[in-house]
Amino acid sequence: MSLVLPSELVVDRFLPTVRAMLATRLAERGLTQREIAAExxxxxxxxxxxxxxxxxxxxRxxxxxxxxxxxxxxxxxxxxGEMDGYDALAELLSLVRSLEDRGPICELHEEEMPELQGLGCDLCVRGLDPDVRAERDVLANVRTAARTLASIPGMADYVPNVGTNVGMCLPQPRDETDVAAIPGRIYAMGGRIEIPxxxxxxxxxxxxTAVLAATAVEPExxxxINIATDDDLLEAARTIGIDPLEFDADYEDRGEHLRARFDERGAVPRVAYHRGAFGIxxxxxxxxxxxxxAADLVEALLETAAT
Structure with missing residues (x-):
């Protein structure tokens, strides 16, 4: 792992660029090179x-x-003459903080440390606290799960027309903004899984909605993960000891409906399905x-269905 501090990028990449930009702008305003050097x-x-x-x-x-x-x-x-060195420094420090918050400095940092990519890293802004670590762990877990799905032989055959997605929530989620997933969904193309x-x-x-319904009944x-409904996969679930739960596809509030069905079962089933409805x-x-x-279970279901 290459350990690079954002401050290194500020010194090595940001500061020389801004100094050159300032020197050019000041020269355009008629300052001499000696005056610019002093400023x-x-x-x-x-x-x-x-x-x-x-x-x-x-x-950048x-x-x-x-x-x-x-x-x-x-x-x-x-x-x-409205600014002195103190004022200029304050402006630049404010700019650096802004550019570290998902800006060019953040982009450069992710290039220098690929381990940060896809983690929604905002250490520069919020620091290392339990909430940041929890978010990072969830994002890393979803990313690994998506890659697992992409590596499963035959997975493309079980991606619905609307696409597949994998979601995971933070502990004690409030709403869908506390659930991480793949933007644009995972889709199949030419027999391959594409993660956009x-x-x-x-x-x-x-x-x-499914994640929040599940964690409301069983917080752990x-x-x-959503996949296409397939009888062979449902039978594979039964073979490995899972009793799939069927629920109604045509309902107004899917979250409430799922929670009610989970409550009736007394637990969240590891596999729940519906047979579709008009337009669904x-x-x-x-x-x-x-x-x-969840991704490992999808893989186990596909392997069992194939035997």
Whole structure:
């Protein structure tokens, strides 16, 4: 693992780019290279390189509207005397905090540390606290589960026309924004499973409804995966000791209906299904304590159905 601090990226990539942008803007306003060097706290030789376009830098910052606006504001302030070094520093520190919050600095950080990708990392903004760790763990679990589904032989045959999704909620979820899933759903194409994006919270109302219904009855059951209803898979569930629960597809409040059916059973079944209705595709939900557990159960069902 490559351990890279966001502050390293600020020093190595952000600061040289912004200095070059400021030097150019101040030169355009008529300041001499010596005056610019004094304002920026760099040598006149450095300013010459900045103004001559020899400083390199990162286009992500040059093209970022917030960075451009901040640089223009600082350049105007320094040129007009409304700002001093303290004011300019305050503007830049505020900009850095903003760019660390899912901005270009965050993007660069994920490139330097691929382990952060898809985790919704916001350590720079919120720090390491229990809530952040819980969110990170859920996102990582959903991502692993999605990859597991993609690796299951024959899985593409059990992806509904509306797509498959895998969802997992935080402990004690309040609503669907506390359920992580794959944006745009998982779909089959040419016999392969395609995962269009990394998981996000609030990405799927459909699977979130099933997850929230399950965890309301059994708090430890925090994940669900939807697949196509298939008699061979239902029989496979019975073979491995699971009694699938059938529920009605045509209802007004799916969440309430599922909770009522789970209450009648006295527990959340690991497999629940419906046969569809007018305009509603038949669907089966596979539940688990975690997303990975639910994905492993899907794999076991497919393997059992194939034997």
């Amino acid at each position: 920026l706290g760099v040598t006149q030789a450095a300013v010459s390189k900045y103004v001559g376009g020899e400083s390199g830098g990162d286009d 910052f040059r093209d970022d509207p917030e960075t451009v606006a901040t640089v223009e504001r600082i350049a105007d302030g320094l040129d007009g 994006a990394n998981p996000e919270f609030g990405a799927s109302k459909h699977v979130a 059951v925090r994940s669900a 595709e038949p669907a089966t939900y596979v539940f688990g304590v975690t997303a990975v557990e």
